[in-house]
Amino acid sequence: MKRNYYLLKNSRIRRKDNTICLEYENGEKKNLPIEDVEAFYLFGEMDLNTKLLNFLSQEKIPLHVFNYYGYYSGSYYPREYLNSGFVLVNQVEAYKNPEKRLEIARELITGASHNILCNLKYYQNRRAGLEGHIEEIEKYKNKLPEVSCIMELMAWEGHIRDRYYESFNDFLDLPEPYKKRVKRPPDNMLNALISFGNSLMYATVLGEIYHTQLNPTISYLHEPGNRRFSLSLDISEVFKPLIVDHVIFKLINTRMLSEKDFDQDANCCYLSENGRKIFIREYDERLSTTIKHRHLKRNVSYRRLIRMECYKIEKTIVGDAEYKAFQAWW
Amino acid sequence: MHVILFYDVEVERVQKIHKLMKRYLTWVQNSVFEGEMTEGKMEEMKSELRKKMNPGLDSVIIYKLGDLRYTEREIVGVEKNTTDNLL
Numbered sequence: 513m514k515r516n517y518y519l520l521k522n523s524r525i526r527r528k529d530n531t532i533c534l535e536y537e538n539g540e541k542k543n544l545p546i547e548d549v550e551a552f553y554l555f556g557e558m559d560l561n562t563k564l565l566n567f568l569s570q571e572k573i574p575l576h577v578f579n580y581y582g583y584y585s586g587s588y589y590p591r592e593y594l595n596s597g598f599v600l601v602n603q604v605e606a607y608k609n610p611e612k613r614l615e616i617a618r619e620l621i622t623g624a625s626h627n628i629l630c631n632l633k634y635y636q637n638r639r640a641g642l643e644g645h646i647e648e649i650e651k652y653k654n655k656l657p658e659v660s661c662i663m664e665l666m667a668w669e670g671h672i673r674d675r676y677y678e679s680f681n682d683f684l685d686l687p688e689p690y691k692k693r694v695k696r697p698p699d700n701m702l703n704a705l706i707s708f709g710n711s712l713m714y715a716t717v718l719g720e721i722y723h724t725q726l727n728p729t730i731s732y733l734h735e736p737g738n739r740r741f742s743l744s745l746d747i748s749e750v751f752k753p754l755i756v757d758h759v760i761f762k763l764i765n766t767r768m769l770s771e772k773d774f775d776q777d778a779n780c781c782y783l784s785e786n787g788r789k790i791f792i793r794e795y796d797e798r799l800s801t802t803i804k805h806r807h808l809k810r811n812v813s814y815r816r817l818i819r820m821e822c823y824k825i826e827k828t829i830v831g832d833a834e835y836k837a838f839q840a841w842w
Numbered sequence: 843m844h845v846i847l848f849y850d851v852e853v854e855r856v857q858k859i860h861k862l863m864k865r866y867l868t869w870v871q872n873s874v875f876e877g878e879m880t881e882g883k884m885e886e887m888k889s890e891l892r893k894k895m896n897p898g899l900d901s902v903i904i905y906k907l908g909d910l911r912y913t914e915r916e917i918v919g920v921e922k923n924t925t926d927n928l929l
Contacts, residue, residue: 515878515927531865534929542929543864547883793928 513800513813514550516716518792520785524559525552527567549573551719553712555582555788574722576715581697581782584711587718587741589728596725599826603730606829610661616828616835617662617733620749621669623837625653627753628676630840631761635683645679662733677706684764687771697780704774704781705763705791709756710748712795717751717818718744724822747821750837755814759794768794806841844907845884847875851900858894859902862887868925876925 519525524535532544552568552575568575568590575588606612629649636642652672659665673693680690680702690702698704718741721728731742733749763769773787783791802811812820821838828835847867851859860869866887867875879887884906891902907913 513878513880518928521929529861529864542923543869545865545867545877547866547879547887548868548877789928796927 514548516551516553516796517544517549518553518555518796519558520555520789522557525564526560527564546571551576553715554578574719578711582708582711582788584714587715589722594723594725599725599830600727602829603727607730607732613732614662616825617665618656618659619835619837620733620746621665622653622656623750623839624753625649625672626839627750628672629653631753631757632679639683641682642679645675645682648675684761686764699779700781701771701774704783705760706756708783708788708791709760709795710752713748713752713756714744716799716815717748720815720818721822723819724826726822726826747818750821751818754840755798759791759798763791763794843879843881844910845877845879846905846907847902849873849902851895855895855900862890862894868923870923870925
């Protein structure tokens with residue numbers, strides 16, 4: 513399977529001999545095999561030109577850009593190649609139909625909260641004091657089938673997340689207790705990790721949507737706004753606990769990251785360059801980790817699961833099958 | 843599937859083969875490439891390779907390694923290039 517390439521060092525990236533050539537500031541060069549590239553994630557200060565963008569379009573490779581702080585700033589989304597008017601019309605119609613929309617949105621949250629509980633139950637055997645959180649989240653989750661509008665759904669989701677983040681104090685070895693989720697800018701280590709991880713997740717999901725017929729701007733849980741690919745936000749909801757949170761727990765509890773891997777300012781906190789490197793390596797490994805899929809009866813990577821989620825949504829909106837969000841069964 | 847590829851071709855075609863190969867695999871040493879590819883990509887690469895080489899004179903050897911779990915890779919001396927995807 514093709515791989516994601518994460519470029520952290522400042523360099524010039526260009527097309528050469530029908531493949532990709534990286535030229536570092538010190539004059540060193542490195543060729544990347546184009547046939548092995550799934551997507552580019554640019555973190556460093558990069559130079560590039562339209563020749564490269566044309567080439568990436570031709571090879572159907574998206575390019576995601578992150579700013580100085582590691583915050584997602586945008587994607588080069590190559591020309592759509594799986595155009596389908598049929599799917600688009602159905603996608604819009606499913607959004608316009610309040611029942612259908614609620615059905616999909618509810619399933620997304622149900623899947624997400626199931627996966628959250630799955631994480632907590634794993635730690636329940638190791639650390640005491642999680643029962644309360646689990647009970648509470650389960651109570652919230654049981655309310656989901658009864659909700660009648662998206663707003664209500666979002667409210668329960670908020671409660672679940674609050675409680676979930678609160679429980680981190682009980683099973684992570686944190687240098688300072690976690691108080692609440694703060695974004696833009698994140699204020700402490702854990703918030704910085706969550707923000708960075710979610711940025712990556714968002715780009716990864718977008719990359720998978722690109723290879724389906726879905727339109728990434730029409731979403732169900734989040735309101736489809738302007739200037740963002742909100743379907744990507746919807747789908748990443750289901751996978752954040754399985755991929756991002758898992759990486760965070762591992763990095764903190766095995767002490768792979770410590771305070772020196774963060775750049776701390778008066779009221780903001782970001783991963784340092786080295787910290788980012790450690791995070792990305794774990795994240796990429798997690799994406800390519802395979803599990804034996806129950807129905808397919810073969811090994812499937814987490815990245816593939818995201819793609820399958822897109823296919824499931826596509827089937828739902830064209831009316832082929834009912835949507836069942838991915839729920840971890842281990 | 844993981845692949846190691848060696849080539850030994852007449853001087854005038856070395857550049858040609860090298861340029862073709864670097865689209866599919868990562869260069870690790872002179873006339874040695876390495877990387878991950880699917881069966882389909884492998885066939886595509888071989889057919890392009892046949893077009894560029896002279897089958898009477900040139901030789902390309904491809905090792906296909908299935909699961910890397912039982913494989914070890916050791917470098918003695920300098921590592922000329924990494925196959926890492928974090929750069």
